[in-house]
Amino acid sequence: MVENIGMTARAMLNFGLTQLRLVRPRDAWPLSDWLRERLYAAASKADDVLEHVTVFDNVKDAIADMNYVLGTCPRHHDVMKRTYTPKAIMPHVRERMGNKQKVAILFGPERNGLVNEEIALTNDMVAIPTNPDFYSLNLAQAVLVMAYEWYQSSNTVAEMTFHMGKSTPASKDDYHAFLSRLEQLLDERGFYTSEEIRPTMRDNMYNAMQRAELTDQELRTWQGILSALVKPKKA
Incomplete structure (x- = not known):
């Protein structure tokens, strides 16, 4: 609406x-x-x-230029992602923004929330604590809670600090390019024994890479590793 x-x-x-x-x-x-x-x-x-x-x-295009994406979810979910409360994560978000990183908070549809494929594109998850017997929030309510905690965090010192030197976190677009290439190479080598396992295996790869929070330099190194592995062996 x-x-x-x-x-x-x-x-x-x-x-x-x-x-x-x-x-x-x-x-x-x-x-x-x-x-x-x-x-x-x-x-x-x-x-x-x-x-x-x-x-x-689509979500992929919407977050392509982001360095860090925080997904929203119910308090109890079955996805293996680091999950925080809004109050706990917002100093961390603000510090990233202070370091010139592009940060997004991703909200899913009210009825079903984010699907696994979309969650796999996020770095971390955030769950708003609510009454377990009546926990449904509409979009505007959820945004209000998140925005309030972000605003309140302006006077809070972040508990987690990040020192990445001159490298910046890789963008979601760079992650997608790398993982698309990896998936193509795995396809060519018969990695997927059936089409049924493909979505789960792909989500697992995306989740693992997002948790690693690679810098752009590190991701270029991984691209180089792929190139070396597929290059014909010298005689």
């Missing part, structure tokens, strides 16, 4: 966040005049956010 997007924009601007990216919104973008009127009414003058919304066809 466009009202949910409008309320999300309002929640963001309340706490100083302005960059909103949408993936396949239900209503075609740009909106009709009628829907646009409803959108702006729900946003309650958060026009600065709405005027700069960008729309993407």
Whole structure:
């Protein structure tokens, strides 16, 4: 619903966040005049956010230029990812941003949340503590909690520090290029014994690489390793 997007924009601007990216919104973008009127009414003058919304066809494209992606999930989930509360992770997020890294918080659809393939693209997960007997939040509510904790973290010293020298974390686009190449090479060598195991194996590879948080220099090294492995052996 466009009202949910409008309320999300309002929640963001309340706490100083302005960059909103949408993936396949239900209503075609740009909106009709009628829907646009409803959108702006729900946003309650958060026009600065709405005027700069960008729309993407898929999550991969939406986060391609990001260095760190934090995915949202229910408190109890079965994906092997580091999972934090919003309060615990936000100093870490703010420090990354202070180090000129591009950071995104990825929210899934209200009904089902992020699917495994999308979770595999994230570095870490965040779960909002709620009443276990009534834990459902709509999108704008979840964004409000995350934005509030981010804003509150401005006076908090991050517990985790990162010293990467002159190298920056690899972008999601670079990760995708490497993993696509790796998957192609594995395909050529018959690694996938059946099509049924492919999605699980691919998600496992993505999850492992995201947890490693490689720098752009390290990822170039891995690209070089792949090149060396496929190069014909000298006589």
